[in-house]
Amino acid sequence: MFKKVLIANRGEIAIRAMRACRELGVQTVAVYSEADKNALFAKYADEAYYIGPAPSSQSYLNIDKILEVALESGAEAIHPGYGFLSENSIFARKCEEAGIVFIGPPSKAIEQMGSKIAARNVMIKAGVPVVPGTEGAVASKEEAIETADSIGYPVIIKASAGGGGIGMKIVHSKEGFKTAFHSIQSVASSAFGDPTVFIEKYVEEPRHIEFQILADKYGDVVYVMERECSIQRRHQKLIEEAPSPVMTPELRKEMGETAVRAAKAIGYENAGTVEFLYSKGEYYFLEVNTRLQVEHTITEMITGIDLAKQQLRIAWGEKLPFRQEDITYRGWAIECRINAEDPLNDFAPSPGKIRRYRSAGGPGIRVDSGVHMGYTISPYYDSMISKLCAWGQNREEAIDRMNRALYEYVVAGVTTNIPFHKAVLRNESFRKGKLTTHFIDDHNIIEDVRKVVKEDSTRGATLASALENRDQKIAAITAAVGSYMKAADERKK
Structure with a gap:
């Protein structure tokens, strides 16, 4: 296995990749911008290097600087996470030229899928249905x-x-x-x-369904279940679940094998996602995401496969440890992206300092986050606070657990989309699995969000009062203990 890997990203995905490395005994190198000098991921890594000012164009998108740090630190490979340079074929090619392993697909595969027109034409030749x-x-x-x-x-x-x-x-x-x-x-x-x-x-009333794939360097490709990603705003996902409520074993096999065929058509390696639009029994190729997806967590929860570790092992040159028939799933998982944004203001970002923070926990709950109390959500980057995931024996239990987890989650200092998630999960059509990519508009969810915000404001005032009383008590106890210790020291003298 690699001895040292540079993580060319920030926030929760940087920590996710570092956790996989740590479990495999691999040292990690973080790169950080001026805005992230005190960020958790920079402290979590074994080494951390400053790469530039806050704007991503001067830091996380600075290919030459990142490669310079990789060579200086002795990193053998680079994990790009998602976003930033993760789907940049030039970056992948420069890694290859520098003798550094890019933990992802070959640059040629990224380049083919980087153009939607080129991708359509490749898929048509491979017999993959397109719109x-x-x-x-x-x-x-x-x-x-x-x-x-x-x-x-x-x-x-x-x-x-x-x-x-x-x-x-x-x-x-x-x-x-x-x-x-x-x-x-x-x-x-x-x-x-x-x-x-x-x-x-334009496909009307579509569902967004994607298939996770893993491909090694020896031509073996498998699909690792599917995810439903239809709850979106402005074509960006907010809630994902695995498996899809509309899926049957027969449809899964057909779509999964189509995803494998698509991956093989471009000589794919490592982890990736083949995305489809599904409507009225028909499905169409949408795109290939040539990286680890934000929502990979829910696939891990139902299959038990650590996708981040598989990325490292494939990049190192190992063969896939399982065949298609070995991959099974258990239960149901849902992910809510907790963002610092205002759903009542067209989901506008809400940067600022987190004054209080308490993440959810308990049975079946997973929280992937890079923030903490006192952390500042920067206006320079994505507004994601965390990925809140809930697992249940079935979809109903997963929804109920997510509702409970959202009730527990406390984030003060910035506006979040937690009320949005509560509104969606209580919607009857959502609970029945009747989803489309237009769900928010079709069900007037924003009006439901207003009701949730009103309910939460009452509870929030009560909670704030309780926390204030608690802080006052802690301050009083701390002062009393300090006085006692001071008096004890005086007696000793």
Whole structure:
């Protein structure tokens, strides 16, 4: 196994990767920006190196500086986590050229999947079902309108280099198409440096279902169950669960084998995710995420497979320790992304200092976090506080445990989306597993959030009063003990 690995990321995913390394006896190297100099992940690592100012462009996206630290520290490999450079083919290639193992797929696989147009074409050749749409880039608005007319509305305009829900727009009719087309071109150019867009038929009432895959260096690929990720805001996931409520053994086998075929088509290695849209018995390829997903935790909870450790072992050159028929699951798991954001203000980020913090616990609960009381949520990075996961013998128990965990979770000082999660989990359609990617709008969840916020404000005032009384008592006891010790010292003299 590697002796030393650099983690080119921050926050909870940096700690997650470091935990896997520590269990395998691997030393870890952290890199941190000015904003993260006192962050938990930088303290958790065996070594930590400053790499630049707070803006990610000057720190966590600084390829040359990160490689410089890797070479200086003697790290044999780099784990990219998710976000930042995790799906950057240039970074992966530079690691390969420097003789440093990139813990992820080959740069060529990342490059193929980095372009949604290229990815569509590869999947079509591999016999993977894709949403009807253009085979290549759309050169002009006239061509785009002609394509949309032939496919039929609604359509979705996508940036070829897009990701993370950025660079997409649904258009329901010909009116307003030109404005939407130019808008996405502009976003694509500014966000990704590539104005290329394409058109797809918009799948109505879709579910977002993804399959976790593991692939070693010897051509063996397996799918490790699926995850339902339909609860989203602006195409970004907020609640995930495994398995999917809509799945049957027959459908799982078919979609899982399709995911394996997709991975083999691009010569994939390591952990990755093949994402699909599912609607009315049909499924379509969406994209391949060439990294470990945020929501990998719930797959670990139902299968018992440590995906982060598997990443390290595959990168080291080990064969997969199991075959497809060996992979089974038990129970149900749900993940809620706890973010510092205001769901009543269009989920606007809420940076600031966490004044009080108490995470949930108890049976079946897992919390992956990189924060603590006194920690400052920076405006420079993602607003995630933690990933709260609940496991149960079945979906009903997992939901009930998550409700209990959300009740226990205390975060003061910043606005969080905990009320949003409470509102979704109490929704009858959610409890019945009737999900689509439009769930928030279709069920007017924000109005339910307002009710939860009102309920929580009453409880919060009571809790704040209790904590204040507790702090006053602790201060009084501390002062009394101090006086007693001082008096004892005087008597000794």
